[in-house]
Amino acid sequence: MTFPASHLAPTEPERNKEAASLIRQVGDDLNFRLRQLHEQLLEQVPDVDRIACALYEPSDDMLRTFVHSTRQGVAIKGYEFCLSESASLSGLAASRSVRILDEIADVVNAANPHSQWLLNEGYRSSFTVPLYERQEFIGFLFYDSLKPAAFSKKVQRSLEVYNTLISLTISNELNLVRSITTSAQVAREFASLRDFETGNHLERMAHYSRLIARELAPRYDLSDEYIEHLYLFAPLHDIGKIGIPDSILLKSGGLNPEERALMNTHVQKGIDVLERMIGEFGLNTLPDSQVMRNVVAGHHECLDGSGYPNGLKGVEIALEARIIAVADILDALTSHRPYKEPWSVKAAICELERLVERGKLDGDCVQALKCHLPEVNTIRDRFKDS
Template identity: 55%
Template sequence: MLDSTGAIPAYLWQQGSSANERMERIHDHLLEVYPDVDRIAFALYDPKSDLLKTFINSTRSGNAIHGYQYRLHESRSLSQMAKSGECRVIDDVQANITPDNQHSSWLLEQGYLSSFTIPLYDAGLFIGFLFFDSFRLQAFDSKMQRDLMLYANLVNMSLSSEFAAVRTILASAQVARDFAGLRDFEIGAHLDRMAAYSRLIAREIAADAGLSDEAIEQIALFAPLHDVGKIGIPDRVLLKPGALTEQERLLMESHVEKGEQIIHKIVGDFGLSHLPDSQIMINIVACHHEYLDGSGYPRGLKGEQIPIEARIVTVADIFDALSFNRPYKQPWSLESCFEELRCMAAAGKLDGRCVEALVAVRGEVQEIMGRLSDPE
């Protein structure tokens, strides 16, 4: 498992590739020693929603599960594992698992016979579960468990390194906001809703748009940065209740270029340009005001020139602007919001897939609106 010097091979967890690619490299190395481990998967935990979500996996046989989420508190055993840090071995999956949720049903359908589950932590906080699955009964004996903890540490190091980099970017953007005294509506609940709506849309169109679970989470993570450039717009324009003059409109639109400059500086200053997801972040900031017909700004991009992550965030942003109070308007009804989005899609401005994805999960949309409502 170690290289000739007795150290962990650095290539297994080096940056510069996606988390899923790093997982696959780790799995390749593991299979040389334990060929019965057919699957490694990490489910990411979101404490704000209490959801465990499929994130990255390396599955060698059968069909991988994608786009699945489950509330942690609904599983007593997993909740206890998250709190205690204890691992779990199931020697006979078929005899001990019941098909009472989508994941359990999938596990049984794939024919896995044993599993080993390890809770992972970052800076002392629970971040999710690492799953090892095998087609062999009682595959995970005590020696194998000890060895697999090494691979779990590799995955943990890889994820923690990336999460720390992302936290640095987000924290730096927040400091910039606070320093500038940004006081418009682009804070708090709006940003949380933006992330939640973006995740919903990305999840619903994932198969058609070729989005991995990892990409879905990255889009949701970076969606709140879309308007970071507004820290460079004076309050007299940003908070103006009436119509903007032409000069004021141009100044407001300049927040996109300002946002790009801020993100590039943060990424460059902290040496994070190697992150494979940094381009997703930049695309969201740079393109969230572009329309498919070329009538958006600042570049007048058309159709497929606009990255899918930006098209997703554009729909999420417009929906939230319509559905909640703004300095210049009252909130619209849910049906009116959907009708307006559909009209904009029909006019060739918005991606129709993204609009219909949001409409299709109106129950989840309403739950987010209620849970993340603006403070009185």
């Protein structure tokens, strides 16, 4: 018996395509709002062809592409750069001054991918504005034009309002996200959560998750906004453990079936805690809050349906949850535990591959780690437990 094509079960590539489409919907809220502001700006300043924001992370001195509105050509994504390696940008951040380039080709060379991209895309002039939040430097706002000397004093004055609007839009969302993560940390400390979820574990997990997501970005069309939110949300994955008794959480030996069942309730407890925080901070209408929910709800699901709490299979499990699962297990294997010594990264990757063969973990996520073993080792060493 044959069926119309519309009734056939979707193939794996089709399911991946659908999943990527959903990711774009839930992970591009700031990009969408920036595009709206860009459209309004063009009515006053028609020569601004690109607006982009790069966020700064003090822990590793890196600038990373975050959100953008690019009218034509190929947008640069997944790019990071050490701030201290640029005297010009470091000076802007320190002095709180802006930079005008009337002819980009006369000033920059193709020494780094960003400069090469600017030249390849034909951008002629630019206006760079450092961003601050509570007196702390948080990144840069870049305006680029295909025309030379597009950013006159008059244009700069017209952009002042948009600088403020864009800065507030970005900082407000980051503040909401940080309020959630800070509240989660306070809740953990208040509950005297003393298992292996140390601050350094959470830091390593977040960096591993971002590393995986950046490698998967081309295949799943992941935005830089999605990747940075995943990085920020990763430490929330086991927040439900604040509701698990210490007698189970800190038990040195194996858990019996009753204890294991109670331990497994930490996922639902985490969902309940998160939903309460989302409601209190008014995040219900933000699409990015769904990424946060998926991180907490799905990180113990397995591709073969043997995970919990819902026994989801394959791409029924959100990509962000699949990424977190791999990052979490990697860190557990390579960290000291009362019952074991830390594994080498090489041995841990081999174990992850065995779990892929058994149908537990996402092979793309594990392969992403294999492609970046030096970075994995750097993250592990930088954020060692004291």
